[in-house]
Structure formats: structure tokens, C-alpha cells
Amino acid sequence: MHEASYQSPIPLQRFEAAIQADQRVLGMLYTGSLGRGTANRFSDLDIEIWLTDDAYVACKNTVRELLRLLGNIQFLYHRYAGESSFYTAFLDVDWQPIDLAIHRPAVERTLPAPSQVRLIKDSTRFLEQLLSTRQEQTVEVSADQARAKIENAIDNYIYLNRKNASGDSWCALGMLTEATSELYTLLAALRGIYAHSYRYTEQVLTSEEQALLTQVWPGAPSQQEIRRAARALWNWIRHVWQETEGLSGYSLSLQVDEPALFAAIDRLYN
Structure with a gap:
């Protein structure tokens, strides 16, 4: 997992501080270019969040609260609901794309290898265990x-x-x-x-x-x-x-x- 400084197309400090303090959020990490440490001003942000069961029930309201920490919501849509919910949002005057995955506490999401992820919060150490089983992926074609x-x-x-x-x-x-x-x-x-x-x-x-x-x-x-x-x-x-x-x-x-x-x-x- 990346621990070094990293680039982001938008400021993340306020968002990350709020995530750390929010008891509803059990875990959060970045994947995609932000997780790899290669993000630039053209990148979208890929964010995965694990919530308590009660917070997940009120997922739509929770998502809006969290996204407003990153900027003003210009457009937001919901792509799937079940044990996980997936949202895409566009924020602020530049319509910055955000892909946000919200999970119930025990959802074992298939994640990239640890080197492709930046872990921000893991209060139950569930994500640490999940990532420990991941290996560097190779692309194979039969x-x-x-x-x-x-x-x-x-x-x-x-x-x-x-x-x-x-x-x-x-x-x-x-x-x-x-x-x-x-x-x-x-x-x-x-x-x-x-x-x-x-x-x-x-x-x-x-x-x-x-x-x-x-x-x-x-x-x-x-x-x-x-x-x-x-x-x-x-x-x-x-x-x-x-x-x-x-x-x-x-x-x-x-x-x-x-x-x-x-x-x-x-x-x-x-």
C-alpha cells in the first residue's frame, strides 16, 4: 500500500480527516490512479468505503454527506444496490468525477494488489486482512x-x-x-x-x-x-x-x- 505523498486532482485533507472521525465509517481506501500514486488533474477518484449496517441502511443520505466534504455535487447517480452500492458523482465547477463504492461491514470486495491501493482507515482491521490475501495480478490470456x-x-x-x-x-x-x-x-x-x-x-x-x-x-x-x-x-x-x-x-x-x-x-x- 502506498504510504508516500501522492497527488490528487482535488484536496483530500478535509475529507480524510472527517472519515477518520466518522464512527459510521469502518474503513476506506483509494484504488485506481489515486491508489497507485499516479493521479493527475485528469484523473477520476476511485473510493471504497465500508459502513456500519445502520449507516448503510441510510446509504443515500450518507453518500451525499460524504461527497459534500469533497465539493459541491453537480450530478450524482446510483448504479447498483445490494450488499454494495455504487455511485458516480461530478463535483464543483470542474465537474470532477468520483466513483464511490459503499459496502456493508463484511463485504469481501475484490481489490487490487496492496501496491495498487492507498488505505486511509481500517478501524476493524478487516481491510488489512482482505488485502493480505491479494497478490500482484498478472494478465493472462489462454x-x-x-x-x-x-x-x-x-x-x-x-x-x-x-x-x-x-x-x-x-x-x-x-x-x-x-x-x-x-x-x-x-x-x-x-x-x-x-x-x-x-x-x-x-x-x-x-x-x-x-x-x-x-x-x-x-x-x-x-x-x-x-x-x-x-x-x-x-x-x-x-x-x-x-x-x-x-x-x-x-x-x-x-x-x-x-x-x-x-x-x-x-x-x-x-
Whole structure:
């Protein structure tokens, strides 16, 4: 757990002091970039809080009280309720995002490894015990998972061209961007990074790979431009396919007759 000084996009001293003094709060920690010590002014804040049972029953009021310690609430919504409740709030004039998870006392939340967490309060030592069972996480991709990703991308490549040729360009555009993103997250995972969508792109991809990915981005939702981008998608598929086999050390055992496939695609547009 981080004990050194850390950055935050908003002041936290008043909030943390109130948390320490609040008997309703049994434990609190930061995850995400704040937990890792890498937060900056563009970061959202990921906060996990364990409350007494009585405080959890009045969760909505408690959440508003706690959030007001961080700033004026501009917008707040509730995403789930049960043994845990999840809130997203935007605070003050900069609409600072806050993701707040509220738990009953005994909820064994799946947490990141201790090095990815900053523990602020743990009056019952429950969080200490919870974190002691966590280990540094490694991102693993099985051969079956990798093969399924590549197969799905090939499937999308074929279907998006059929949609595009038929005049359904918006549907084709959606399939194109989905396939591209899925391949990126596969490549990131193979390189040891768990990425949502295109996060950490500069860290994951070489400059040459970023240029390859850029080619897949359509400049307009037109049939001609999506057709061009789809051909670039195939290059991206082949690259990720080759990288997957190289990084994993196993063959995906996939075979595609590329000349026959490209000829069939061309006929769709004639």
C-alpha cells in the first residue's frame, strides 16, 4: 500500500480527516490512479468505503454527506444496490468525477494488489486482512481466448463488408470500431496490461503499431471510406494474430485463404 505523498486532482485533507472521525465509517481506501500514486488533474477518484449496517441502511443520505466534504455535487447517480452500492458523482465547477463504492461491514470486495491501493482507515482491521490475501495480478490470456478474439475479428471483417456493401454504413462502422478495439485489448493483455478500450495506447503500442491502428480509423461514415478502413482492419488483424503467436509461443491453428476472401469482398461492391 502506498504510504508516500501522492497527488490528487482535488484536496483530500478535509475529507480524510472527517472519515477518520466518522464512527459510521469502518474503513476506506483509494484504488485506481489515486491508489497507485499516479493521479493527475485528469484523473477520476476511485473510493471504497465500508459502513456500519445502520449507516448503510441510510446509504443515500450518507453518500451525499460524504461527497459534500469533497465539493459541491453537480450530478450524482446510483448504479447498483445490494450488499454494495455504487455511485458516480461530478463535483464543483470542474465537474470532477468520483466513483464511490459503499459496502456493508463484511463485504469481501475484490481489490487490487496492496501496491495498487492507498488505505486511509481500517478501524476493524478487516481491510488489512482482505488485502493480505491479494497478490500482484498478472494478465493472462489462454490460447482459446486469443483464438476466439481473432476468429471474432475475422467474422466482423466479413460481415462489416457485407453490411457496408449493402448500404448499411453505420452498422459497418460500429462493427469496424468494435473489432479494432477488441484486438487492441488482446494485444495489451498479451503484453501484460489490462486495458479498457484504447487506454494506455502509447504504453502498449510502438509508433509503427499506432500508425497501423490509425489507418483503421475511418474519416467519414461513407461506403468508400469504410471499405478502405476495413482493408486496413485486415492488416491490423494479421498483425495482432502474428504478435499473439509470437508472444504466446503457440499457434492459433487458423487458416484463411486471403486471395479468395479478398476476391469475395470485392465482388460484394461490384
